[in-house]
Amino acid sequence: PYEVTADDVARAKAEEARAEAELRGAGTQRRTLPLLDQLRVASPCSAPWDKMVGTDRARFCGLCEKTVYNVSAMSRDEAEQFLGTVESPCVRFYQRTDGTILTSDCPVGVSKKRRRNQVLAAVATAAAAFAGLIGIGMRRGTQVQGGMHPMPNPPPVVTTASPIGDDEVHAPMGVIAEIPRPTALPKPLPPKPLPAKPQRKSPAPGGVIP
Template sequence: MSYRNDVDALAARHDALAAEVAAKSRELDSTRQLLDEAKAKARLPVLPNIRVASPCHADWTAMTGDERVRACAQCNKNVYNLSEMTRDEAEALIVSREGRLCVRYYQRTDGTILLKDCSVGITQRRKRRVIAAGAAALLAGGGLFMFLRSRGDDAPSSRISVATEPESLMGVVAVRPETVPQPEVEAMQGQMMVKMGDVAVDPIEDR
C-alpha cells in the first residue's frame, strides 16, 4: 500500500511540474516576442521621425555655449545643434532624452537632416575652415606688409616676396564653386517631437 501511495504521489508531483514548465514556456515565448518587437523598434532610424513641433525664433548667436549645445536665456533650456553631431551621437541624444529636448538643425528641402558625418555637412565645414584660414592668412600678410613699410623697406626681400605676395595667398585659399549644386538647406530650431507608431511591412509576393 505504501509503495502504491509513493507512486501516486510522484506521478502527481510530475504532472504538477510539467504543468508549471508548460506555463513558464508560454510565458517565455511571450516575453521573447515582446523583446524581439522592442529590439526591432530600437533599430528603426530615429532622425527621419522627428520634426520641430514648436518653431523657435530665438537668436542662436546670442546664446551662450559652443556649436553643439547652447543655453537659451529666453526659455532657460539647452538647445542642441544636431547638425554638429554625427548620426550616432544625435540619435543617442534623442533616445536618452526620450525626445524631450530643444534642437537646432539644418535640413534640405526634401526634409533630410544635415549631420556632421553626411557629405553635405562635411563640405560645409570644409568651406568654413578654408574661409577662416584665408582670413587669417590675409591678416598675417597685411601685418607683415605694414611692418616692412614701417621700416622704410619699399620692397620685401627676395626670401619672403613669394610668401607675402597677395596673389599667391588668395590663390591658395580660394574656394571654387561646387560642380554639382548643393540642395538648399533650412535652419530649424525649437521643441522637438518624435513621431512614433507601428511599422507595417508589405508582404512579399511569391514569384
C-alpha cells in the same frame, strides 16, 4: 490510432519556419527606422540662434531658459545616441525639403567644414601678409604723409550659416515631438510537439495481433 506521416512533419516544419519569418520581419521593420528620421519639432521656437550664448553644438536660450542643441553639428551616431537618452530636448537642425536631416558627417556637412577652414586660413594668411608689409616699411624708414583713413574690417566668418542654399534647406527649432521608443520583441512561441507515433504491440506467443 493516428499515425504521423512524412507530410505531417513537413507541414509542421513549414508552419514553424513561416512563424519565425514573420517575427523576424516584424523586428526588422521596428529597427530599420532610426530615431533621427523620426525627429519632428512639436513646439516651434522663433528665438534667434545667433543671440544665444554657447557653441555651435549647444547654446542657452534666455527667453525660454533652456539649452538648445544643434543636432546638425553632431555626427549621425552622436545624434542617435543623444535622441535615445535625452528626454524631450529643445533642438535645432538643418533639414532638406525632402525631409532629410543634415549631420556633421554627411557630405554637405563635411564640405561646409572644409569651406569654413579655407576661409579662416585665407583670413589668417592675409593678416600675416599685411603685418609683414608693415614690418618691411618700418625697417626701410619710409615716410608717408597725408590723411589717415580707418582700415576696413575683414568680413566676419559666420559659422552658423545654412550649409546649402536657402531654397533647399530650412532650420526648425523647438521642443521635439515624442519619438516612439523601440519595444522588446516577444519571444517566439515554441513549436507544438508532434503527436507521438503509436507503437505496435508485440504478439504473444501463439497469439493473434489485435
